[in-house]
Structure formats: structure tokens, C-alpha cells
Amino acid sequence: MKTRILVCGIMTAALSFNAAAADDTSLPSAQGAMRASSKSEVSFKNDVMPILQDHCISCHAPGTKGVMKSGLDLTSYENLMKGTVFGPVVIPGDSASSTFTKLLTGTNKGLKMPMGLNAEGTLDIQYIMTLRNWVKQGAKNN
Numbered sequence: 001m002k003t004r005i006l007v008c009g010i011m012t013a014a015l016s017f018n019a020a021a022a023d024d025t026s027l028p029s030a031q032g033a034m035r036a037s038s039k040s041e042v043s044f045k046n047d048v049m050p051i052l053q054d055h056c057i058s059c060h061a062p063g064t065k066g067v068m069k070s071g072l073d074l075t076s077y078e079n080l081m082k083g084t085v086f087g088p089v090v091i092p093g094d095s096a097s098s099t100f101t102k103l104l105t106g107t108n109k110g111l112k113m114p115m116g117l118n119a120e121g122t123l124d125i126q127y128i129m130t131l132r133n134w135v136k137q138g139a140k141n142n
């Protein structure tokens with residue numbers, strides 16, 4: 001009985017280790033056009049902007065409801081870094097505290113982005129990893 005519990009413990013530990021590793025480095029390669037590994041540098045222009053264009057700016061360009069409600073304009077690096085009327089949404093180097101990346105996986109006062117995109121309102125995991133890694137790498141205008 002004791003060995004069983006021990007084996008279970010080891011398996012759980014191994015599983016969570018795998019999950020943690022997957023979170024940071026590996027990618028589902030099927031749609032892996034995006035370079036999102038934390039090892040390769042993410043480019044704002046080539047990697048981040050296309051995601052914002054496809055999934056965010058329908059509501060975050062001047063005159064749209066995301067901008068009217070929050071002031072967050074996602075059509076350029078400068079405007080993204082300005083953030084909302086309440087302040088910055090990107091904290092360079094800290095994707096866990098940046099609202100920009102936090103709202104992609106969890107909610108904040110009931111908000112989750114991109115709003116209403118699909119039933120779960122969730123981006124594909126490789127896009128989330130690209131945005132997170134860009135923030136972690138210092139949120140550069142590269």
C-alpha cells in the first residue's frame with residue numbers, strides 16, 4: 001500500500017513537471033508557423049502584430065468598442081504600451097502580471113480577451129505563448 005502511494009506521488013510529480021515544461025518551451029507543432037519558443041526571440045512586428053490584427057483590433061482600433069470603453073488601442077506598439085485610460089497593460093518581463101497576457105487565460109472582473117471570439121473566448125495556445133514570451137523577453141519594439 002505504501003509503495004502504491006509513493007508511486008502515485010512520483011507519477012503526479014512527473015506529470016506536473018511535464019506540464020510546467022510544456023508551458024514554457026514546447027509547442028504544438030501542427031500549426032507552428034509562429035515562433036513562440038522562449039528560446040527564439042519573438043518579434044513584435046512579425047509575430048505579435050499579426051495576432052493582434054487577426055484577433056484584437058476589430059475591437060481595439062480607434063472608434064471601436066474596446067477603445068471607447070477602455071482606451072486600449074492595439075494598432076501600434078506605442079499605443080499598446082500606453083495601455084488603457086487606467087494605465088499600462090504590459091509590464092515588460094512580467095507576463096504573469098501584465099493584464100495584456102493575463103486576460104487571455106483568466107478573467108479579471110469578469111473580463112476575458114478576446115471577448116466573444118468563440119465559445120470559450122480563448123486564443124489558440126501557440127498565440128498565447130507567443131504573446132507571453134514577447135512580454136517575458138522585455139516587450140521590445142523589434
Ligand code: HEC
Pocket residue numbers: 052055056057058059060065066067069070072084086089099100103108111113114115116117123
Ligand atoms: C469583441 C470585442 C473585443 C475583442 C475581439 C478584444 N477585446 Fe479587449 N476589450 C474589449 C472591450 C469592450 C474592453 C473594455 C472592457 C471594459 O472595460 O469593460 C476591452 C478591454 C481590454 C483590455 C483592458 C482590460 C482592463 O483591465 O481594463 C485588455 C488588456 C484587452 N482588452 C486586450 C485584448 C486583447 C489582447 C485582445 C486580442 C487577443 C482583445 N482584447 C480582443 C473588447 C474586445
